[in-house]
Amino acid sequence: MDKNELIEKINELKKKKNAVILVHSYQRQEVHAVADFIGDSLALAREAAKTDADMIVFCGVDFMAESAKILLPEKKVLLPSEDAKCPMAMMANAESLREMKKKYPEAVVITYINSSAEVKAESDIVCTSANALEIVEFYKDKKIIFTPDKHLGNYCKEVTGADIVLWDGYCYVHDEFSIGDIYIAKHEHPNCVLLVHPESPKDVLDIADFIGSTSQIMRFVDENAGKLDEDEGFIIGTEVEIGKALQKKYPEERIYNLAEHAVCTQMKRTTLEKVYESLMEEETEIFVEESIRIKALKALDAMLELSEKLGSK
Ligand code: SF4
Incomplete structure (x- = not known):
C-alpha cells in the first residue's frame, strides 16, 4: 500500500473502532498525517484524560502510552511500535528511588513524565517540561528530589533557587x-x-x-x-x-x-504501516499493574490539577 492508501485505511479503521490517534510532536511527519491530536507530553496527557474514544493509539514512546493507561484504565491503549522505549525513562527505577527517599525522608518527589509507571508510583507529583518550573516553584520551600532528568532538574534549581537533589538521568538527544x-x-x-x-x-x-x-x-x-x-x-x-x-x-x-544529530530514534520507530497494523490487530496493548497504577495516578492527577490551577501552557 502506498502512503495515501494507508492513511485512508487508518482513517476507516479509526472510525470503525472508535479510536483516537494521539501523536507526539517528535513523530515522523507521515504519522502526523493521521493524528487526531499532536502535542508534547503535557498536551497529550490532557487530551488522553478527556477522550471519549474506546481505544487510544499512542504514537510516541512507552511511558506516554503507559501514562494514558494510568489515566484511563478502562480504555484499550495501543503502542504501535512495542520497542519504542525512552532511554531516559530507563535511567530511573523504583528501587533506587526508594533508597533515595530513605536518605531524604522529608523531600517531595517530583518526577518528570518521561519515567516508568513504577517510578511515578513512588513520586508525589509528576511534571512535564512545560510545567516543571511552576511545579518546582510551588514546592520550593521544601527539599525536592527531582527525577530522572538532571538537566531539567538543574534548570529548575537555578531559576527557582529550590533545594533539589538531582537524579543522574538525561535525554541523549538533548544532552548531545x-x-x-x-x-x-x-x-x-x-x-x-x-x-x-x-x-x-x-x-x-x-x-x-x-x-x-x-x-x-x-x-x-x-x-x-x-x-x-x-x-x-x-x-x-x-x-x-x-x-x-x-x-x-x-x-x-x-x-x-540547531543540529541535525538531534534525532530521537525511538520516536522514529513508529511508521504509518505500524499504525495501520496496530489498529488492525489491536496491538501492542499496554497494561499497568493495578496497585502501581493507582499510586502513579495520584502523582499524575496531582500534576494535572496543579498545572490547571497554575495555568501552565
Ligand atoms: S527525545 Fe529524549 S526524552 Fe524524548 S523519548 Fe527520545 S530519548 Fe526519551
Whole structure:
C-alpha cells in the first residue's frame, strides 16, 4: 500500500473502532498525517484524560502510552511500535528511588513524565517540561528530589533557587547539544534567535535566547513569525522534527535546526504501516499493574490539577 492508501485505511479503521490517534510532536511527519491530536507530553496527557474514544493509539514512546493507561484504565491503549522505549525513562527505577527517599525522608518527589509507571508510583507529583518550573516553584520551600532528568532538574534549581537533589538521568538527544553546535549554527545563521529545550546541558541553556518545552518553543515561533526582519530567523534546539514542522508551517521564515544529530530514534520507530497494523490487530496493548497504577495516578492527577490551577501552557 502506498502512503495515501494507508492513511485512508487508518482513517476507516479509526472510525470503525472508535479510536483516537494521539501523536507526539517528535513523530515522523507521515504519522502526523493521521493524528487526531499532536502535542508534547503535557498536551497529550490532557487530551488522553478527556477522550471519549474506546481505544487510544499512542504514537510516541512507552511511558506516554503507559501514562494514558494510568489515566484511563478502562480504555484499550495501543503502542504501535512495542520497542519504542525512552532511554531516559530507563535511567530511573523504583528501587533506587526508594533508597533515595530513605536518605531524604522529608523531600517531595517530583518526577518528570518521561519515567516508568513504577517510578511515578513512588513520586508525589509528576511534571512535564512545560510545567516543571511552576511545579518546582510551588514546592520550593521544601527539599525536592527531582527525577530522572538532571538537566531539567538543574534548570529548575537555578531559576527557582529550590533545594533539589538531582537524579543522574538525561535525554541523549538533548544532552548531545554542545557549544560547538551553537557556534556553527550562529555562524551559518547570524541574526537568528536560539530557542532550546530545558533537557539540554547548562552551558547550552546559558547562552540560549529562549528556553522552553516543545510546545512553548512552537508557540514562541507562532507569536513571532512574520514580525522578524528579512535577515532574522529561528534556530530550534530540540528534536529535528520540530524545526521541520515549523518550516512547513511557515515557509517564508528562516527556521533552522540547531543540529541535525538531534534525532530521537525511538520516536522514529513508529511508521504509518505500524499504525495501520496496530489498529488492525489491536496491538501492542499496554497494561499497568493495578496497585502501581493507582499510586502513579495520584502523582499524575496531582500534576494535572496543579498545572490547571497554575495555568501552565
Ligand atoms: S527525545 Fe529524549 S526524552 Fe524524548 S523519548 Fe527520545 S530519548 Fe526519551
